[in-house]
Amino acid sequence: MYTIQKIKQNIVNKINNVETHCNASPQDLVLPPNPEMGDLSYPCFNLAKSQKKNPAEIASELAKRIKTCQTVKEIKAVGPYLNFTLQPKKLAQEVIGEIKKKGYGAANIGKNRKIIVEFAHPNTHKAFHIGHLRNIITGEAVCRILENAGYKVTRANYQGDVGLHIAKCLWGITQLKRKFAKAAKEKDINKKAAFLGKAYAFGSGKFEANEEVKKEIKEISQRIYNNDESIREVYLETRKWSLDYFAKIYKRVNTKFDRLYFESEVFADGKKIVMDGMKKGIFKASEGAIIFEGDKHGLHNRVFINSESNPTYEAKDMALAKLQFKEYNPDKIIHVVGPEQKEYFKVIIKALEYVLPKSKEREQHLPYGWVRLKEGKMSSRLGNVILGEWLLDEVKKEIAKIVKKNKELDNKNELSEKISLAAVKYSILKTGLTRDIAFDIKESISLSGNSGPYLLYTYARIQSILRKVETHSNASVQETHSNASVRSEEKNILFKMSLFPEVARESAEKLEPSLIARHLFELSQQFNDYYHATPVLKAEKEREFRLALIRALAQVLKQGIELLGFETVEKM
């Protein structure tokens, strides 16, 4: 049990002891808007309702009846709220002590629970754009947050390597033969991937505009499904280009997958499942296709096998689910996929309840907001996309300029890479998951203020102070607390740090990394403010306590930053 939980329980017990019908629980306690008002607050509205009294009256009555203790220094009524102020020295002792232990903030809500998080899923032969970047950064953070909460997490990535989009690209290649030959000779995998993006956009454009081309592309698609010799070589070759390119990006953003699924490995079984399901009445023939009647469940109908007898994405998802349950028997599968597929997933999950009854309640779509350009629309179909790597490179260039100026730094390239990853990841994760991100290269990726580099800077600054202390003295917090007074800024930092385990747990429950991002930012703000007003090294009797405080703070920052999926640096 963490300190904060003990404190909350203690306060709740106090309330329930004097007001036996109250039944207050730790979740009822809220944070006052301003730390001067207190650290924790109990709103008396519910009590007022059941007792038919004025909430402010109840609060002031309770304030008189409840006694302070070692942990709670002060209890006062502020309007309808009963506010509790904690004893700073006691708080310091407990919180700093528990942060020193390994794994501060870990929880066991997911104990013995297996979970598959499926994310990234780029399609081969298409561009890897900033939308994918948001997906992969979000997915990785969610994995780490769930692991921290005790879940056994399997990272899965389902990559589309068959279907019409491939055919569009391959058709494009037949038209751009010379460029294709040139790309094949390139050693730089980025250039190969860039060529595929162009070929796809070209094919896609003609597909829309020209009926003849449409026919040809559909015919190519058929050949891919049939694994036709005429196309096999170029298909496999270009598929490899894409996959090599993706692997490079996964490595760059520090993500590893436990299992790579491919559409090509499930489409045959998908078709079989739907055909079998048709006999059982789960699916139905309609207008030459085979559909699932979503409208019978308040949803919409979807085609699972098209009139050319090929399985659509829907059918493939049936087989994918079957395979995932067979391989991992998970308690939950989370699909990190864009919001445009909300309705799609409702239908799929409903169909799966019939196809694979054990999947019920275990399949979940986790949509995240759109990454849209501030100006203009982005579409891989039209070829005007912002590539994920382009963004990383641009940010890195900006950071490298700053890093270059500092002559004391080593490994400048590696350092710039780390800081730029922090900048990009943080800028995506600080926004609420479901919110769209309006993307502007100049504004969205800030290097100051509420940003990844700000967190890293705060951490590095603390490390710099700690480096100046050769070996910290043997005095422990317990020994120093008696003669060191705890300032209010220090108590606020301590209290904020004590809340970290609850923030980490909540972010796992809600699958919301932004909660951690915000908490770390606020913690950093508090420290930087404190730093400017309070000497640490030059203080005398408070020195040991202050060092212990900032050491603990650095550790919380580090752990939180790792949950978000990037790394701290010692100097920057």
Added chain:
RNA sequence: GCUCUCAUAGUUCAACGGAUAGAACGUAGGUUUCCGGAACCUAAAAUCGAGGUUCAAUUCCUCGUGGGAGCACCA
């Protein structure tokens, strides 16, 4: 047309139905001695419109306006 979503300072984002709507960027000023100025301080600046529910609404409901997405053989 139907369904789902979103609307908060100039911009990008916060705010379990609860206390004075909180930050960042940008703008305008400022930070002698000081452990890192990628920092800190000060200032100006906001709930799309109209109703309703509630002791209390940025938050819930209805209608309107304006973005975005989905709605059968793409993924």
